[in-house]
Amino acid sequence: MNIxxxxxxxxxxxxxxxxxxxxxxxxxxxxxxEKSLYDSxxxxxxxxxxxIIKGKVCDMSEKLQVLEFAEWCLSHGTxxxxxxxxxxxxxxSIHNESEGVLEDMITxxxxxxxxxxxxxxPAMINASRGHIFNICSIASLNAYANGGSYSIxxxxxxxxxxxxxxxxxxxxxxxxxxxxxxxxxxxxxxxDIDPARIMEVNDIAKMVYTAAHLSPMAVVEDIIMRPQLxxx
Numbered sequence: 001m002n003i004x005x006x007x008x009x010x011x012x013x014x015x016x017x018x019x020x021x022x023x024x025x026x027x028x029x030x031x032x033x034e035k036s037l038y039d040s041x042x043x044x045x046x047x048x049x050x051x052i053i054k055g056k057v058c059d060m061s062e063k064l065q066v067l068e069f070a071e072w073c074l075s076h077g078t079x080x081x082x083x084x085x086x087x088x089x090x091x092x093s094i095h096n097e098s099e100g101v102l103e104d105m106i107t108x109x110x111x112x113x114x115x116x117x118x119x120x121x122p123a124m125i126n127a128s129r130g131h132i133f134n135i136c137s138i139a140s141l142n143a144y145a146n147g148g149s150y151s152i153x154x155x156x157x158x159x160x161x162x163x164x165x166x167x168x169x170x171x172x173x174x175x176x177x178x179x180x181x182x183x184x185x186x187x188x189x190x191x192d193i194d195p196a197r198i199m200e201v202n203d204i205a206k207m208v209y210t211a212a213h214l215s216p217m218a219v220v221e222d223i224i225m226r227p228q229l230x231x232x
Contacts, residue, residue: 001025002077006060006069006116007086009036012135012183014044015205016083020212021048028073030058030086060086060112061104070119078123078130081212084113085135092148105153114160121173128172131212134161135204138181138226165221174219176211180204181226199227 003020007013009031017027021044031037034057041055054076058069073079087109090101113134124130138144139151140158158177165175183199203225211220 001080002028002073003081003083004028004073004079004120005083005085006030006058006112008055008083009033009040012180012201012204013083013085014040015201016085016208017044017053018048019202019205019209020081021051021053024048024050026052026076027054028076029053029055030060030069031055032057032059060116061088061108063111063115066112066115067119070116074120074123078127079120080129081131081133082117082120082124083133083135083208084116085133086112087135087153089150090148091146091150093146094148094152097148102149102152105149106156109150109153110156110160113157117164121168124173125168125171130172131174131176132164132168133176133178133208133211134158134164136161136177136179138179138224140177140179141224165219172216176208176220176223178204178208178223179225180223181230197227197229199225 003025005013005017008017008029017029021027029037029041037055037057041053045053056069056072058065060066090105092101117132134157136158137154139147140154143151161175161177168175180199183201183204184195207223207225211223
């Protein structure tokens with residue numbers, strides 16, 4: 001299969017790549033950081049030599065770069081699985097967060113998935129197959145303290161996922177919204193979090209992998225995961 005994962009040099013994105021690399025797939029990755037991306041590509045290719053792992057530097061908040069990445073991906077064939085994972089997290093409150101935070105969050109967390117998906121969809125529709133995973137958040141479902149514009153953007157990404165699912169049902173393409181709670185990834189860098197109270201990135205990756213391997217007649221519409229204690 002041809003699998004595309006955005007924001008994949010570390011964290012949830014890389015964990016998902018690892019899950020699919022076991023099965024000798026072609027996996028196309030992107031990230032803003034050149035060194036971290038190509039280090040991850042080399043690491044995955046070494047550990048999973050039966051797969052083809054390629055990467056391209058792309059800032060998913062820049063539309064032109066998104067479209068260039070999409071064109072590059074399509075040059076490797078029609079996507080079977082697309083994982084819209086790229087995004088960023090800025091904590092804060094609506095009433096006092098810095099000017100421009102909402103625009104930044106919408107651009108990074110919503111427009112990135114919107115523009116990339118639209119660019120690769122014609123090929124997927126023509127093939128009448130495929131599965132799109134949008135990495136949303138628990139913040140897509142419930143407001144919480146210090147969520148601010150990040151939560152607004154994740155609500156929007158979930159709305160995008162639901163509308164896209166309805167549109168693509170008759171075209172043979174599945175759409176799954178993934179809504180994880182606190183996960184030990186780069187979003188939590190700098191926070192003093194007890195690892196026992198937070199999920200592992202592999203937990204998310206395993207669920208995505210499993211949902212991608214159901215029969216053509218079945219789709220997991222939403223994956224909602226929280227730490228077992230449920231408070232993060």
